[in-house]
Amino acid sequence: xxxxxxxxxxxxxxxxxxxxxxxxxxxxxxxxxxxxxxxxxxxxxxxxxxxxxxxxxxxxxxxxxxxxxxxxxxxxxxxxxxxxxxxxxxxxxxxxxxxxxxxxxxxxxxxxxxxxxxxxxxxxxxxxxxxxxxxxxxxxxxxxxxxxxxxxxxxxxxxxxxxxxxxxxxxxxxxxxxxxxxxxxxxxxxxxxxxxxxxxxxxxxxxxxxxxxxxxxxxxxxxxxxxxxxxxxxxxxxxxxxxxxxxxxxxxxxxxxxxxxxxxxxxxxxxx
Amino acid sequence: xxxxxxxxxxxxxxxxxxxxxxxxxxxxxxxxxxxxxxxxxxxxxxxxxxxxxxxxxxxxxxxxxxxxxxxxxxxxxxxxxxxxxxxxxxxxxxxxxxxxxxxxxxxxxxxxxxxxxxxxxxxxxxxxxxxxxxxxxxxxxxxxxxxxxxxxxxxxxxxxxxxxxxxxxxxxxxxxxxxxxxxxxxxxxxxxxxxxxxxxxxxxxxxxxxxxxxxxxxxxxxxxxxxxxxxxxxxxxxxxxxxxxxxxxxxxxxxxxxxxxxxxxxxxxxxxxxxxxxxxxxxxxxxxxxxxxxxxxxxxxxxxxxxxxxxxxxxxxxxxxxxxxxxxxxxxxxxxxxxxxxxxxxxxxxxxxxxxxxxxxxxxxxxxxxxxxxxxxxxxxxxxxxxxxxxxxxxxxxxxxxxxxxxxxxxxxxxxxxxxxxxxxxxxxxxxxxxxxxxxxxxxxxxxxxxxxxxxxxxxxxxxxxxxxxxxxxxxxxxxxxxxxxxxxxxxxxx
Ligand code: SF4
Numbered sequence: 190x191x192x193x194x195x196x197x198x199x200x201x202x203x204x205x206x207x208x209x210x211x212x213x214x215x216x217x218x219x220x221x222x223x224x225x226x227x228x229x230x231x232x233x234x235x236x237x238x239x240x241x242x243x244x245x246x247x248x249x250x251x252x253x254x255x256x257x258x259x260x261x262x263x264x265x266x267x268x269x270x271x272x273x274x275x276x277x278x279x280x281x282x283x284x285x286x287x288x289x290x291x292x293x294x295x296x297x298x299x300x301x302x303x304x305x306x307x308x309x310x311x312x313x314x315x316x317x318x319x320x321x322x323x324x325x326x327x328x329x330x331x332x333x334x335x336x337x338x339x340x341x342x343x344x345x346x347x348x349x350x351x352x353x354x355x356x357x358x359x360x361x362x363x364x365x366x367x368x369x370x371x372x373x374x375x376x377x378x379x380x381x382x383x384x385x386x387x388x389x390x391x392x393x394x395x396x397x398x399x400x401x402x403x404x405x406x407x408x409x410x411x412x413x414x415x416x417x418x419x420x421x422x423x424x425x426x427x428x429x430x431x432x433x434x435x436x437x438x439x440x441x442x443x444x445x446x447x448x449x450x451x452x453x454x455x456x457x458x459x460x461x
Numbered sequence: 462x463x464x465x466x467x468x469x470x471x472x473x474x475x476x477x478x479x480x481x482x483x484x485x486x487x488x489x490x491x492x493x494x495x496x497x498x499x500x501x502x503x504x505x506x507x508x509x510x511x512x513x514x515x516x517x518x519x520x521x522x523x524x525x526x527x528x529x530x531x532x533x534x535x536x537x538x539x540x541x542x543x544x545x546x547x548x549x550x551x552x553x554x555x556x557x558x559x560x561x562x563x564x565x566x567x568x569x570x571x572x573x574x575x576x577x578x579x580x581x582x583x584x585x586x587x588x589x590x591x592x593x594x595x596x597x598x599x600x601x602x603x604x605x606x607x608x609x610x611x612x613x614x615x616x617x618x619x620x621x622x623x624x625x626x627x628x629x630x631x632x633x634x635x636x637x638x639x640x641x642x643x644x645x646x647x648x649x650x651x652x653x654x655x656x657x658x659x660x661x662x663x664x665x666x667x668x669x670x671x672x673x674x675x676x677x678x679x680x681x682x683x684x685x686x687x688x689x690x691x692x693x694x695x696x697x698x699x700x701x702x703x704x705x706x707x708x709x710x711x712x713x714x715x716x717x718x719x720x721x722x723x724x725x726x727x728x729x730x731x732x733x734x735x736x737x738x739x740x741x742x743x744x745x746x747x748x749x750x751x752x753x754x755x756x757x758x759x760x761x762x763x764x765x766x767x768x769x770x771x772x773x774x775x776x777x778x779x780x781x782x783x784x785x786x787x788x789x790x791x792x793x794x795x796x797x798x799x800x801x802x803x804x805x806x807x808x809x810x811x812x813x814x815x816x817x818x819x820x821x822x823x824x825x826x827x828x829x830x831x832x833x834x835x836x837x838x839x840x841x842x843x844x845x846x847x848x849x850x851x852x853x854x855x856x857x858x859x860x861x862x863x864x865x866x867x868x869x870x871x872x873x874x875x876x877x878x879x880x881x882x883x884x885x886x887x888x889x890x891x892x893x894x895x896x897x898x899x900x901x902x903x904x905x906x907x908x909x910x911x912x913x914x915x916x917x918x919x920x921x922x923x924x925x926x927x928x929x930x931x932x933x934x935x936x937x938x939x940x941x942x943x944x945x946x947x948x949x950x951x952x953x954x955x956x
Binding site for chain 2: 445452453458
């Protein structure tokens with residue numbers, strides 16, 4: 190009995206140590222590639238967000254950790270530097286990253302070290318897309334054609350222009366102007382990595398093929414160019430709901446118009 | 462021929478004194494339970510009057526019974542499509558106010574009231590909510606024309622009369638009324654059975670009693686709408702519907718139903734009739750003017766050897782056939798053609814028949830004396846206090862001839878018996894009258910006997926039912942005592 194208990198204790202300690210090992214194996218380079226590189230470069234100039242070369246010299250480490258974990262809440266709380274940065278970069282949101290303090294620090298260290306120049310390669314510009322590419326991209330986006338690896342259609346969560354029933358998905362960002370937001374190369378990189386908090390998991394092993402990537406980009410480019418602003422259904426839903434109930438009650442009243450509406454006896458017991 | 466046996470009833474309205482003993486007997490036996498207080502499986506209403514539930518005869522209001530559609534018939538308020546459309550909200554249901562809110566009195570107030578200037582009173586308490594309430598309706602609120610003209614004038618049957626006839630009925634000198642005791646008619650073409658989405662209602666094979674299976678009932682209440690006589694009731698406590706069971710446990714042990722047994726006026730008769738079930742559809746969907754005759758034709762002669770043979774072939778026991786031969790119902794309905802169904806136009810083929818009342822018809826005011834005998838009866842039909850048309854709207858689908866025939870028969874027998882016993886009427890005249898209504902002396906005496914002096918076992922010829930003994934061979938019946946039936950609530954099985 191005693192021996193089993195000792196053995197169990199050993200096992201627990203060992204597994205704890207192993208888990209520490211795994212933690213330590215956090216790969217800053219890969220994480221940067223996955224989570225940051227769609228918007229940031231290290232010494233490669235501005236992509237969507239600022240160039241991060243020498244960022245640790247510009248800001249305190251504590252500030253950086255907080256900002257990376259939740260830029261949004263810092264801006265909301267009115268941190269002057271965060272607000273300034275936000276305005277400087279056309280008020281583009283930076284998604285919250287689910288990283289621990291130590292993980293953020295590891296990434297900052299990686300950036301300070303100059304990073305590795307990961308070559309993202311060349312991407313065909315959307316301006317060269319044929320009408321066919323745009324059409325294919327549209328079908329993929331709307332889910333009329335499914336993605337080769339089975340990722341869910343974009344419209345499930347996003348809206349774009351005036352596409353889709355009742356203005357498309359409302360779970361995530363509207364993508365009408367995402368093309369100008371990200372610029373051509375940035376959008377390709379973002380689409381190939383899909384490194385946004387929810388998408389990251391949803392598309393984990395369902396990434397887009399190069400063709401799909403291009404077609405989607407081409408479609409988003411055309412939408413951006415058309416510049417049709419989405420119709421705001423959000424507020425209309427309330428009215429639709431109220432109106433719907435009124436119409437429904439009207440229909441019920443009509444279908445059952447011959448129903449008995451009151452007793453044959455009036456309130457004093459007499460007969461009507 | 463598909464011969465079946467049906468226990469059916471005759472109520473002789475001339476004899477009903479409106480004492481409500483029948484209703485009380487029934488209440489004490491069957492509906493003295495929570496949720497059933499408002500139910501009167503047997504009720505007695507005054508005619509003209511609105512009845513219980515109020516205006517139950519107005520089928521535009523309650524949508525009960527069948528209506529003719531093309532060659533066939535359809536349920537007026539339920540059925541396959543209408544039933545499905547209305548399954549979650551049945552729009553023609555009577556509400557509690559159409560019946561009445563049942564009440565009791567807080568008797569302890571009489572003992573617990575603090576000392577004061579006034580006598581303590583027992584407060585009226587609702588049996589539904591338990592709160593104090595004002596009583597302004599009851600199951601026989603318009604009894605004996607009380608509340609007239611508020612109630613009597615709103616009798617749906619008055620619609621057949623014109624303004625003058627109606628006014629004439631309510632002149633004080635001509636005012637008349639009679640009582641109409643009602644129970645479930647145990648119909649041959651029951652609309653309640655047809656309307657039930659759960660298939661909970663059935664007609665017993667051996668005696669035609671219509672019953673609601675309390676385990677299968679799922680409270681859709683389609684039967685409450687579908688029964689044109691409003692004789693199925695919803696129990697709000699158990700969440701099941703209930704109706705008159707014709708006291709089948711009493712019948713099975715050879716006793717008359719409680720309402721009949723207790724009847725003070727001895728107006729009630731019960732016996733088996735044999736009928737041809739193959740004809741049900743044809744009769745139920747025939748033209749309105751034929752219904753009365755065709756329904757009578759459905760009832761078969763239990764002495765006819767062919768009928769006996771076919772009945773035996775259908776598994777009807779000899780003892781039941783023998784009982785059908787002695788049945789007072791057979792005599793009143795078929796042999797003497799004196800008993801008529803109530804509102805046969807609802808097409809449910811009711812098996813409770815009424816001998817229409819003669820007394821209010823005969824009564825007249827000569828000078829200052831009210832007389833019951835009208836010498837000029839056969840001539841003075843127009844002078845009658847109750848328009849035949851009104852009775853025809855109740856008992857013969859508007860056919861006044863049928864009613865007149867029955868009343869004439871009753872009248873003839875009355876004069877004949879007067880000539881026999883009181884000898885203040887010429888025998889020759891009496892014979893002439895009998896001849897006119899095609900009755901021989903023997904039948905006249907038989908009708909007189911059954912109407913006036915028949916003892917218990919002539920009025921109630923209860924077929925020997927072998928059900929109890931049969932069941933006891935298979936099951937220990939005492940084990941279900943207190944575990945089944947009305948008021949017993951079996952929680953639905955949940956997994
Ligand atoms: S007990 Fe008989 S006499 Fe009295 S009300 Fe009922 S049916 Fe009529």
